[in-house]
Amino acid sequence: MVDAIIERRAEHWFGLVDVDGDGAIEHADLQALARRIAERLGNDMSSAQGRQIKRAYERAWETIAEALDADHDQRISRAEFVSFIEGHAAGEAADTLLRPIAEAEFAAADTDGDGLLSRADYIKLLKASGLSAEDAEHGAANVDLDGDGRIDVEEYVRMCRDYFAAGGARPGAGEVFGAAL
Ligand SMILES: [Ca+2]
Ligand SMILES: [Ca+2]
Ligand SMILES: [Ca+2]
Numbered sequence: 001m002v003d004a005i006i007e008r009r010a011e012h013w014f015g016l017v018d019v020d021g022d023g024a025i026e027h028a029d030l031q032a033l034a035r036r037i038a039e040r041l042g043n044d045m046s047s048a049q050g051r052q053i054k055r056a057y058e059r060a061w062e063t064i065a066e067a068l069d070a071d072h073d074q075r076i077s078r079a080e081f082v083s084f085i086e087g088h089a090a091g092e093a094a095d096t097l098l099r100p101i102a103e104a105e106f107a108a109a110d111t112d113g114d115g116l117l118s119r120a121d122y123i124k125l126l127k128a129s130g131l132s133a134e135d136a137e138h139g140a141a142n143v144d145l146d147g148d149g150r151i152d153v154e155e156y157v158r159m160c161r162d163y164f165a166a167g168g169a170r171p172g173a174g175e176v177f178g179a180a181l
Pocket of ligand 3: 146147148149150151152155
Protein backbone atom coordinates (compact mmCIF):
# COMPACT_ATOMS: atom_id res chain seq x y z
CA MET A 1 0.00 0.00 0.00
CA VAL A 2 1.14 3.51 -0.72
CA ASP A 3 0.34 6.22 1.80
CA ALA A 4 -2.95 8.09 1.69
CA ILE A 5 -1.44 11.31 0.33
CA ILE A 6 0.15 9.55 -2.62
CA GLU A 7 -3.08 7.68 -3.26
CA ARG A 8 -5.02 10.96 -3.40
CA ARG A 9 -2.40 12.54 -5.64
CA ALA A 10 -2.38 9.55 -7.97
CA GLU A 11 -6.17 9.72 -8.13
CA HIS A 12 -6.08 13.45 -8.90
CA TRP A 13 -3.51 12.99 -11.66
CA PHE A 14 -5.42 10.07 -13.16
CA GLY A 15 -8.53 12.27 -13.29
CA LEU A 16 -6.68 15.01 -15.15
CA VAL A 17 -5.42 12.61 -17.81
CA ASP A 18 -8.58 10.49 -18.15
CA VAL A 19 -10.16 13.31 -20.15
CA ASP A 20 -13.35 11.45 -21.11
CA GLY A 21 -13.77 10.22 -17.54
CA ASP A 22 -14.45 6.58 -18.43
CA GLY A 23 -12.09 5.25 -15.76
CA ALA A 24 -9.16 4.38 -18.02
CA ILE A 25 -6.36 6.32 -19.68
CA GLU A 26 -6.45 5.64 -23.40
CA HIS A 27 -4.86 6.83 -26.60
CA ALA A 28 -7.94 9.00 -27.21
CA ASP A 29 -7.44 10.77 -23.86
CA LEU A 30 -3.90 11.76 -24.82
CA GLN A 31 -5.11 12.89 -28.24
CA ALA A 32 -7.78 15.01 -26.57
CA LEU A 33 -5.17 16.53 -24.27
CA ALA A 34 -2.95 17.35 -27.25
CA ARG A 35 -5.85 19.02 -29.07
CA ARG A 36 -6.94 21.01 -26.05
CA ILE A 37 -3.41 22.23 -25.31
CA ALA A 38 -2.79 23.15 -28.94
CA GLU A 39 -6.09 25.01 -29.22
CA ARG A 40 -5.81 26.88 -25.95
CA LEU A 41 -2.26 27.91 -26.72
CA GLY A 42 -3.43 29.15 -30.10
CA ASN A 43 -1.81 26.48 -32.30
CA ASP A 44 -3.71 25.02 -35.21
CA MET A 45 -3.29 21.21 -35.13
CA SER A 46 -2.27 21.29 -38.79
CA SER A 47 0.50 23.86 -38.22
CA ALA A 48 4.10 22.75 -37.70
CA GLN A 49 3.85 23.37 -33.96
CA GLY A 50 0.47 21.64 -33.82
CA ARG A 51 1.94 18.56 -35.48
CA GLN A 52 4.88 18.62 -33.08
CA ILE A 53 2.50 18.72 -30.11
CA LYS A 54 0.58 15.81 -31.58
CA ARG A 55 3.76 13.75 -32.06
CA ALA A 56 4.94 14.50 -28.52
CA TYR A 57 1.65 13.22 -27.10
CA GLU A 58 1.80 10.14 -29.35
CA ARG A 59 5.22 9.37 -27.88
CA ALA A 60 3.91 9.97 -24.37
CA TRP A 61 1.07 7.50 -24.97
CA GLU A 62 3.44 4.85 -26.33
CA THR A 63 5.81 5.19 -23.36
CA ILE A 64 3.04 5.08 -20.79
CA ALA A 65 1.14 2.24 -22.43
CA GLU A 66 4.27 0.10 -22.69
CA ALA A 67 4.96 0.49 -18.97
CA LEU A 68 1.45 0.37 -17.54
CA ASP A 69 -0.92 -1.50 -19.83
CA ALA A 70 -0.23 -4.87 -18.25
CA ASP A 71 -3.03 -6.76 -20.07
CA HIS A 72 -2.38 -5.05 -23.42
CA ASP A 73 -5.97 -3.99 -24.04
CA GLN A 74 -4.88 -0.46 -24.99
CA ARG A 75 -6.48 0.92 -21.83
CA ILE A 76 -4.69 1.84 -18.64
CA SER A 77 -7.28 0.96 -16.09
CA ARG A 78 -7.36 2.48 -12.63
CA ALA A 79 -6.16 -0.87 -11.26
CA GLU A 80 -3.20 -0.99 -13.65
CA PHE A 81 -2.38 2.59 -12.73
CA VAL A 82 -2.54 2.00 -8.97
CA SER A 83 -0.49 -1.17 -9.17
CA PHE A 84 2.19 0.68 -11.15
CA ILE A 85 2.36 3.49 -8.56
CA GLU A 86 2.53 0.93 -5.73
CA GLY A 87 5.20 -1.12 -7.43
CA HIS A 88 7.66 1.64 -8.31
CA ALA A 89 9.79 4.18 -6.49
CA ALA A 90 8.53 7.75 -6.79
CA GLY A 91 11.32 8.85 -9.10
CA GLU A 92 10.86 5.91 -11.44
CA ALA A 93 7.09 6.35 -11.50
CA ALA A 94 7.41 10.06 -12.23
CA ASP A 95 9.98 9.55 -14.97
CA THR A 96 7.81 6.96 -16.71
CA LEU A 97 4.46 8.68 -16.30
CA LEU A 98 5.06 12.36 -15.94
CA ARG A 99 8.20 13.13 -17.88
CA PRO A 100 6.86 12.18 -21.33
CA ILE A 101 3.80 14.34 -20.74
CA ALA A 102 5.83 17.18 -19.21
CA GLU A 103 8.07 17.15 -22.28
CA ALA A 104 5.06 17.19 -24.60
CA GLU A 105 3.53 20.08 -22.67
CA PHE A 106 6.74 22.04 -22.82
CA ALA A 107 7.02 21.41 -26.54
CA ALA A 108 3.57 22.97 -26.85
CA ALA A 109 4.10 25.99 -24.64
CA ASP A 110 7.70 26.89 -25.42
CA THR A 111 6.98 28.98 -28.48
CA ASP A 112 10.54 30.27 -29.02
CA GLY A 113 12.09 26.85 -28.45
CA ASP A 114 14.65 27.87 -25.82
CA GLY A 115 13.44 25.21 -23.37
CA LEU A 116 12.24 27.77 -20.81
CA LEU A 117 8.81 29.08 -19.88
CA SER A 118 7.98 32.35 -18.16
CA ARG A 119 5.72 32.05 -15.13
CA ALA A 120 2.87 33.48 -17.20
CA ASP A 121 3.42 30.92 -19.99
CA TYR A 122 3.60 28.15 -17.42
CA ILE A 123 0.29 29.22 -15.88
CA LYS A 124 -1.24 29.37 -19.34
CA LEU A 125 0.00 25.81 -19.94
CA LEU A 126 -1.47 24.51 -16.68
CA LYS A 127 -4.82 26.09 -17.53
CA ALA A 128 -4.68 24.55 -21.00
CA SER A 129 -4.00 21.19 -19.31
CA GLY A 130 -7.35 21.47 -17.54
CA LEU A 131 -6.56 23.27 -14.27
CA SER A 132 -8.68 26.13 -13.01
CA ALA A 133 -7.06 29.59 -12.90
CA GLU A 134 -6.74 29.34 -9.13
CA ASP A 135 -5.20 25.86 -9.26
CA ALA A 136 -2.79 26.97 -11.97
CA GLU A 137 -1.58 29.80 -9.71
CA HIS A 138 -0.98 27.25 -6.93
CA GLY A 139 0.77 24.95 -9.36
CA ALA A 140 3.17 27.67 -10.46
CA ALA A 141 4.01 28.81 -6.94
CA ASN A 142 6.99 26.57 -6.17
CA VAL A 143 8.13 25.19 -9.49
CA ASP A 144 10.85 27.75 -10.24
CA LEU A 145 13.37 26.04 -7.97
CA ASP A 146 16.39 28.20 -8.82
CA GLY A 147 14.32 31.39 -8.73
CA ASP A 148 15.52 32.74 -12.08
CA GLY A 149 11.98 33.63 -13.17
CA ARG A 150 11.95 30.89 -15.82
CA ILE A 151 10.73 27.33 -15.57
CA ASP A 152 12.62 24.60 -17.37
CA VAL A 153 11.45 21.07 -17.96
CA GLU A 154 13.83 19.65 -15.31
CA GLU A 155 12.37 21.92 -12.62
CA TYR A 156 8.92 20.74 -13.62
CA VAL A 157 9.94 17.07 -13.61
CA ARG A 158 11.63 17.44 -10.20
CA MET A 159 8.37 18.71 -8.72
CA CYS A 160 6.57 15.85 -10.44
CA ARG A 161 8.96 13.33 -8.83
CA ASP A 162 8.16 14.72 -5.40
CA TYR A 163 4.48 14.59 -6.23
CA PHE A 164 4.67 10.80 -5.99
CA ALA A 165 7.24 10.70 -3.16
CA ALA A 166 6.11 9.37 0.22
CA GLY A 167 5.43 12.11 2.74
CA GLY A 168 5.09 14.67 -0.03
CA ALA A 169 8.82 15.46 0.27
CA ARG A 170 9.12 19.03 -0.98
CA PRO A 171 6.88 21.94 0.02
CA GLY A 172 4.62 22.71 -2.89
CA ALA A 173 5.04 19.30 -4.55
CA GLY A 174 1.43 18.46 -3.80
CA GLU A 175 0.32 21.54 -5.71
CA VAL A 176 2.18 20.97 -8.95
CA PHE A 177 -1.09 19.80 -10.55
CA GLY A 178 -3.20 22.40 -8.84
CA ALA A 179 -5.18 21.31 -5.83
CA ALA A 180 -3.12 21.25 -2.64
CA LEU A 181 -3.00 17.53 -1.85
CA1 LIG B 1 -10.47 7.61 -20.70
CA1 LIG C 1 -5.04 -2.45 -19.74
CA1 LIG D 1 14.11 28.34 -13.04
